Amino acid sequence: MNEPLKIQELDKVVIRFSGDSGDGMQLTGNQFTGASAHRGNDVVTLPDFPAEIRATPGTIPGISGFQMQFGDHAVNTPGDFPDVLVAMNPAALRANIKDVKKDGFVITDSDTFTEAMIKKAGYADDVDPLDAENVLHKQVIAAPITSQTIETLKDFDIDKKSKARCKNFFTLGILFWLYDISPAFTIQWLKGKFAKKPMLADMNIKVLNEGMLFAQNSGHFQSQYRVQPADLKPGMYRSVTGNEACGLGLVAASNLAGLDLFLGSYPITPATTVLEEVAKYKDHNVKAVQMEDEIAGVCSAIGAAWAGYFACTNTSGPGIALKGEALGLAVITEIPLVVINVQRGGPSTGLPTKTEQSDLMQAMYGRNGESPMPVLAAKTPADCFHMTIEASRIALKYMTPVILLTDGYLGNGSEPFLIPDEKDLPVLKVTQRTDPKGYQSYARDPETLAREWVKPGTPGLANRVGGLEKDITGAISHDPENHDEMVRLRAKKVQNIENDIADLEVLQSPHGDDILIIGWGSTYGSIRNSVDKYQKEGKGVSQAHFSHIFPFPKNTGDVLKKYKKIVVAEMNLGQLAPLLRATYLTETIPLTKIQGSPFTEKEISDVIDTLI
Amino acid sequence: MNEPLKIQELDKVVIRFSGDSGDGMQLTGNQFTGASAHRGNDVVTLPDFPAEIRATPGTIPGISGFQMQFGDHAVNTPGDFPDVLVAMNPAALRANIKDVKKDGFVITDSDTFTEAMIKKAGYADDVDPLDAENVLHKQVIAAPITSQTIETLKDFDIDKKSKARCKNFFTLGILFWLYDISPAFTIQWLKGKFAKKPMLADMNIKVLNEGMLFAQNSGHFQSQYRVQPADLKPGMYRSVTGNEACGLGLVAASNLAGLDLFLGSYPITPATTVLEEVAKYKDHNVKAVQMEDEIAGVCSAIGAAWAGYFACTNTSGPGIALKGEALGLAVITEIPLVVINVQRGGPSTGLPTKTEQSDLMQAMYGRNGESPMPVLAAKTPADCFHMTIEASRIALKYMTPVILLTDGYLGNGSEPFLIPDEKDLPVLKVTQRTDPKGYQSYARDPETLAREWVKPGTPGLANRVGGLEKDITGAISHDPENHDEMVRLRAKKVQNIENDIADLEVLQSPHGDDILIIGWGSTYGSIRNSVDKYQKEGKGVSQAHFSHIFPFPKNTGDVLKKYKKIVVAEMNLGQLAPLLRATYLTETIPLTKIQGSPFTEKEISDVIDTLI
Amino acid sequence: MNAESNFTKKDFTPSGEVKWCAGCGDFGILSQTIKVLSETGKSPEEFAFISGIGCSSRFPYYVDTYGFHTIHGRALAIATGTKIANPDLSVWVAMGDGDGLAIGGNHFLHAVRRNVDMVCILMDNQIYGLTKGQFSPTSFRGQKTKTAPLGTMEDPIDPVALTMGLNGTFVARTSDRNPKHMHEVITRAYKHKGFSLVHVLQNCPIFNDGAFEKESNKETRADATLMLKQGEKMLFGKESEKCIVSTGFSPKVALVADVDEKDILVHDEHQAGLGHFLAQIQGENFPKPLGVFIEREAPTIDQEYVTQNNSVIEKKGRGTIKSLLEAGDTWTVG
Amino acid sequence: MNAESNFTKKDFTPSGEVKWCAGCGDFGILSQTIKVLSETGKSPEEFAFISGIGCSSRFPYYVDTYGFHTIHGRALAIATGTKIANPDLSVWVAMGDGDGLAIGGNHFLHAVRRNVDMVCILMDNQIYGLTKGQFSPTSFRGQKTKTAPLGTMEDPIDPVALTMGLNGTFVARTSDRNPKHMHEVITRAYKHKGFSLVHVLQNCPIFNDGAFEKESNKETRADATLMLKQGEKMLFGKESEKCIVSTGFSPKVALVADVDEKDILVHDEHQAGLGHFLAQIQGENFPKPLGVFIEREAPTIDQEYVTQNNSVIEKKGRGTIKSLLEAGDTWTVG
Ligand SMILES: Cc1ncc(C[n+]2csc(CCOP(=O)(O)OP(=O)(O)O)c2C)c(N)n1
Ligand SMILES: Cc1ncc(C[n+]2csc(CCOP(=O)(O)OP(=O)(O)O)c2C)c(N)n1
Ligand code: SF4
Ligand code: SF4
Ligand SMILES: [Mg+2]
Numbered sequence A, B: 001m002n003e004p005l006k007i008q009e010l011d012k013v014v015i016r017f018s019g020d021s022g023d024g025m026q027l028t029g030n031q032f033t034g035a036s037a038h039r040g041n042d043v044v045t046l047p048d049f050p051a052e053i054r055a056t057p058g059t060i061p062g063i064s065g066f067q068m069q070f071g072d073h074a075v076n077t078p079g080d081f082p083d084v085l086v087a088m089n090p091a092a093l094r095a096n097i098k099d100v101k102k103d104g105f106v107i108t109d110s111d112t113f114t115e116a117m118i119k120k121a122g123y124a125d126d127v128d129p130l131d132a133e134n135v136l137h138k139q140v141i142a143a144p145i146t147s148q149t150i151e152t153l154k155d156f157d158i159d160k161k162s163k164a165r166c167k168n169f170f171t172l173g174i175l176f177w178l179y180d181i182s183p184a185f186t187i188q189w190l191k192g193k194f195a196k197k198p199m200l201a202d203m204n205i206k207v208l209n210e211g212m213l214f215a216q217n218s219g220h221f222q223s224q225y226r227v228q229p230a231d232l233k234p235g236m237y238r239s240v241t242g243n244e245a246c247g248l249g250l251v252a253a254s255n256l257a258g259l260d261l262f263l264g265s266y267p268i269t270p271a272t273t274v275l276e277e278v279a280k281y282k283d284h285n286v287k288a289v290q291m292e293d294e295i296a297g298v299c300s301a302i303g304a305a306w307a308g309y310f311a312c313t314n315t316s317g318p319g320i321a322l323k324g325e326a327l328g329l330a331v332i333t334e335i336p337l338v339v340i341n342v343q344r345g346g347p348s349t350g351l352p353t354k355t356e357q358s359d360l361m362q363a364m365y366g367r368n369g370e371s372p373m374p375v376l377a378a379k380t381p382a383d384c385f386h387m388t389i390e391a392s393r394i395a396l397k398y399m400t401p402v403i404l405l406t407d408g409y410l411g412n413g414s415e416p417f418l419i420p421d422e423k424d425l426p427v428l429k430v431t432q433r434t435d436p437k438g439y440q441s442y443a444r445d446p447e448t449l450a451r452e453w454v455k456p457g458t459p460g461l462a463n464r465v466g467g468l469e470k471d472i473t474g475a476i477s478h479d480p481e482n483h484d485e486m487v488r489l490r491a492k493k494v495q496n497i498e499n500d501i502a503d504l505e506v507l508q509s510p511h512g513d514d515i516l517i518i519g520w521g522s523t524y525g526s527i528r529n530s531v532d533k534y535q536k537e538g539k540g541v542s543q544a545h546f547s548h549i550f551p552f553p554k555n556t557g558d559v560l561k562k563y564k565k566i567v568v569a570e571m572n573l574g575q576l577a578p579l580l581r582a583t584y585l586t587e588t589i590p591l592t593k594i595q596g597s598p599f600t601e602k603e604i605s606d607v608i609d610t611l612i
Numbered sequence C, D: 001m002n003a004e005s006n007f008t009k010k011d012f013t014p015s016g017e018v019k020w021c022a023g024c025g026d027f028g029i030l031s032q033t034i035k036v037l038s039e040t041g042k043s044p045e046e047f048a049f050i051s052g053i054g055c056s057s058r059f060p061y062y063v064d065t066y067g068f069h070t071i072h073g074r075a076l077a078i079a080t081g082t083k084i085a086n087p088d089l090s091v092w093v094a095m096g097d098g099d100g101l102a103i104g105g106n107h108f109l110h111a112v113r114r115n116v117d118m119v120c121i122l123m124d125n126q127i128y129g130l131t132k133g134q135f136s137p138t139s140f141r142g143q144k145t146k147t148a149p150l151g152t153m154e155d156p157i158d159p160v161a162l163t164m165g166l167n168g169t170f171v172a173r174t175s176d177r178n179p180k181h182m183h184e185v186i187t188r189a190y191k192h193k194g195f196s197l198v199h200v201l202q203n204c205p206i207f208n209d210g211a212f213e214k215e216s217n218k219e220t221r222a223d224a225t226l227m228l229k230q231g232e233k234m235l236f237g238k239e240s241e242k243c244i245v246s247t248g249f250s251p252k253v254a255l256v257a258d259v260d261e262k263d264i265l266v267h268d269e270h271q272a273g274l275g276h277f278l279a280q281i282q283g284e285n286f287p288k289p290l291g292v293f294i295e296r297e298a299p300t301i302d303q304e305y306v307t308q309n310n311s312v313i314e315k316k317g318r319g320t321i322k323s324l325l326e327a328g329d330t331w332t333v334g
């Protein structure tokens, strides 16, 4: 055994795991994420699932990817370009090599570089993918991972195929050693997971250790690296994806409101996992119902909300298009309803596995008639929890359907979630009327303008509501003036919410008010990193990120006035921009990208640099 | 017989017919309209059907109304306040009396003013509705219409009930005499209609003449009136409602394009009569299909368009909400489709029998993803014909779905339609590709950016399209850059249409550029009349009315710059205004009304006067 | 049904006037429904009436219970949410043939399949009434309407056959002109635990007058209808001179005189096979069967949710925010 | 079927690779379909394949004809428009159990009812494949999936029974693991004029592996399936030792040995009543019937449109813009 190597400190590292769907890259990535999170790093991850249908193993369409960034500070994004690429076969190499940083590590399984596999990956016949010029300026570690794994397990009485399946732990071992991370977390996890099949646990643990030894002894690495813990807010953490966070937020909100949760839904990528998450919590008397389609999903939720329960529906863009008519019913009957749209690439089926922010206008206007609904947006995976509760607060307090926009990037991505204490969560006080005296269906609370919620079954309050225009008593009214008044009242009720939400925050540059970069939703992290960079460089670049889009925070107009140039960065052709322009008549500079992923720091600076 | 009375000339007259659904007021109104149109007046009409469900006869909800204005010049609207009210029972009187002009005529059937009927109408027990103070400043003609009618027909061998049913022709006779209009038109119509039942024709004709004699001899009237012919453009005319005009426009467009028409639809007020109109033209090989719902309506049309036919779907606001997802499919597959939205009062079921302009934003944005569709609007009933052909032209030339907005006011209202000569109609040249060589599904015409249309069945061109993003060859592509490019290309294609449409016209005041009143759709007539008035008064008030809303005409920005104040008048909370503000960063003053009917001249001047 | 019900029809009748056309068959359906409600012993507040859009869908405004007049075709999806959320409510849905079987067809399919415990009153006038006379999925082939000036080109759906095809648990048909029978059928539907379809032949005097004249008219109905009575022979005709027999797998009309008495079919609501068989009694050559085609016990989805949740809560205890969030793999910083 | 077809399977096979998972049952369905197409004698351009969204809905990309991959659940509505607009096209729809019976249920209902002339291949894997494993309307009660962790709480739809309830004109079932039978059934479906339902039991090795193992496995299928053959006795089991008999209105399984030979049912596709009867053969206690349940002649809506329009055009002549506009009550000014 050779000398222990010196350990270099790094402030952040980006690793991309890539291989066939069968190679367990999501699991490997999650294990590395868990281990580094446990050691105190800030970690942000993003899986990259193969598009729509699973393709032939060994081909590029069959590749499943997972990228993560961990650092000694808030990293905000899974990173743009990997420092390390784990490529479990030639296709994975070919698909990702161009992204790897100069002198970055490329860890591959040399056993997979057979002629057949190389061909499948789409390389020309005569090229050697690992040949120097094809991996220029990269440090390639071509390890015989499969054979080593099988060799390591020779004493186990089980078929080769099952042995080979452990190979991803060999890779994990290499990375644990390389970044000086203890395998304890993963070993414990394995023991738990295979409690009933201890042999499988032993096999994987053995391979894991073998991987670490290999890294240490193979001489591939000149040094080890270490990323110090970040100084995260003290407290208890867990890692959540945005969709898990939405699910947890709904169940938490139901507890806070003291109302059982009803989720009426229908599967659709990338929103399905919200339903799958919520469906777990039967111990909270949650009723998560998979209906026959999106229309039935929202309608069943409306039926539950009318019945006096805390109701929600979740979907993605095409589903929102289908729900539009029913949402109008929730608007005119003024029923509390949380609607979560995990956006994906459109139009139509579009790019279902890629992220996009192109449903904002649909959220604002995708219904017939004057049909105002508050629109909110979450900016990070963990923020999905808090914004779900905020959406619930508004829905229940103002008796209105509310749309919360997230997207595939948030829904599938993960980050450490500081578990809040119940007492630090907002109180969602809900009062359902029980006093029959003088009840009128559309009488309103003078402050919130909300009408009262009556739970069917309550004695003495039997009443009828519906989609036809009503007067204050709840009677159908065809009176033109009444309609005019009701339309304006519904609009006013929603607009008034501006008095009950947080101001728009600015990450203000101490170096002047030249540029304000405005964003909303999942672009937060990448904009944030760019703005940090500019501010460090002494530039007058500030950031404002919208969590409430309709109504806008009250101070929005004043904020906009302050800056020489307003840049609006969106993953669409410009949807927030026209809302700001129409409302505040302010000039805006578009920074748009519709490529299924948030901005890289470079894509932002390419525009900003021309403006400074 | 007393002396013939002198005849006074009038430039325009407004008559409102009002009675039970059973009283035949629509028919009476249409007969008077036809007769005065034939004599050369300009005539605009608007029926006012009872809301949703038919109520008890004799009650106000049971009232069916029909208003018409005829003049010796372009009258533009059915008028605000009637010069003559025909009220066939107490309820009709009570519901309408307040609108009648000072010293206006009120013609009622005194036989219906029984205690019971007066009660049904909702009058307090002790009031006599015809008592002077209840009809202050009106000239009331309380004629025993029912009894006179029955008396007139005493020699006919038929039951009283059937005789009484002729009473509306007695009323019509009174009006023909009062406005010196020949009954020839109606007599001919009766003979045609009852060709098989000549007795019914004779009965009605006899009653009609009796009505004229009554008017002449009863001494109720001090004079007769006459409205001279208007100098309308020479040519052949017929009276059309907006919905008839849309239907005729579709069938005409199908002939112009040389493609059979497929209309996939589902009934909904007030759009159903478009389907009913189109269904008549089987001699044009039209296939008008009533599907199981709106989604199936648009989908069947998409299937027909994909099959190479001229396809259309029509509905009202709630239906558009349901069609949103499928319209996205038409956008991404770039298939020609005409979508007609006869708007009604929203949100949700809202006020289904009343008109509104609150679906503009939905037309613009009611789909997931970046999903641009041209949006057009018709401004008068006859204009519905021409705008339907314009929508068809754009859809077929640019291979795109197009939304045409009309509304209940246009759809049910009528005006004289100058029947165009085929050669004066636009050529809708359609070429469907037949050459297999080098075909690519998403290759585009360099000028229009439209992709080519291939009719399934064409040899050698078998190809697949769908809702997933495609590259130029038509292959599914998950490539981010390709998606970005395709999204921008689809947007550019639609934006480019601005080079192929008429400029925004201004009805320019010779007296300065103080105020520009902007409108779209059915508010044209009432805005026009107000603007005329101001211009006659020497005020700097001009009018610009949008027929193309997306894209806007190219000169829009220049037009807006020219005026000190821009007023945007809409029957909604402001939907065109934000589009103008966002696009041109121009200040706008809202003039909005959501009361189920276009502006009265007074409602407009109330705002404009404060701005002059 | 509940001898000592403390409620009268008045308790279920709101003040507002009913706005259907004079002579509309819906009036009769409404009054029998209210009669049944008043006999259940339940208070008005315990009922939820949900409907879509259509003349028939105005129903909720005319019963003084909780009511929800929703959007076209969606009543059953909304009612499913209401019932699963609160199984204690007695949920009733009123729908038209267009509302329930055209735009609402999919929700009908799945409400039946899930056996949501509710009463579904399908008021079938074979026309779109509210929109003034277009054909519906139950209009007969060739029926001339505003949207089919030369007659429709499609076969109608038979709601009973469709529901049998979905293994419905309670399937019945009655007629607006036969109050006694309607009352009996609606009462049975109310008592059934599960999805109860009550298919009512309803006359629309304005847009489709006489559609069911044969089946309703005192003169002709004896010949035009077959009254299904549990355990009784399937006889019809003025003198009960006609009967239904089986030709192996299909029904056939015969004269009692011509057949061996034991070949005359005897009705049994609890025999699924017979229900399927009777569902074939459609069209011109048969009398329309009225009564209960089938009733069978099956789990209702609303109760299944209660059962599953309770079993978990009994095992794990009721969850709290703490148990919710501090779960899975957690770690502590500082 | 067409002796001298000039086309081969190659003519219907596009170049691109088929992207289903290894072992997916859809492969077999695809190859039998292509075989049938190549035997029709029609050229590839004469076919239109339309689908919604799902793994199965990728079908159009894998046949080299005109193809339209549309949106989830809407294939039948779109195909109805295509077929009515152009009755000359041979229209085929490929759908999954979720696509066709969950979100697409209403269009299924009405396509069957209208008897639109098309072949509808329902690839039923009792799961949502593309979205990675949620239950579908054909999943069995209690099936554990990601959205029903403790098992579903609803009964499945039997597509055959549903279609019988709608008086479908061609109803058949086959299995992805029985190519010969599949070929026969799809050929029959193609030849039928009207809406042809082909219900295919399809295995999803990834998310619902073995759902139809009993019916597919060479060892067990003799006992688990009942092969319907026109004019033949309904026998099954390895030694054809079992049979189906009738207990009046419901089917029953019996041992051939135990019953009087003439009581054994004989299949007749053209006897609607028998079809309804057979549709009851569902669930654990029965073998799954494979084959053609029923085939009957009925007008197709696409042809009815042609007939109605032609009759008018023959009478009035083909309309022109002039005849269109200068109609009704016109007058002339100046
Ligand atoms: C989304 C939507 N589509 C269409 C309509 C128009 N509409 C209202 S009721 C109705 C059908 C009415 O027929 P039915 O359901 O049989 O009820 P009936 O009036 O005959 O009782 C239609 C098409 C609507 N209100 N909403
Ligand atoms: C409007 C809409 N809702 C939901 C989805 C998501 N989705 C795609 S396919 C599918 C169901 C797939 O199941 P199935 O139809 O049985 O086809 P399979 O994949 O099993 O062949 C769903 C829910 C969608 N694409 N569009
Ligand atoms: S239109 Fe027909 S169904 Fe509607 S209320 Fe009148 S009679 Fe009844
Ligand atoms: S997921 Fe299942 S159904 Fe879909 S392709 Fe894979 S095996 Fe076939
Ligand atoms: Mg009806």
Ligand SMILES: [Mg+2]
Binding pocket: D096, D097, D098, D123, D124, D125, D126, D127, D128, D129, D136
């Ligand atoms: Mg499936």
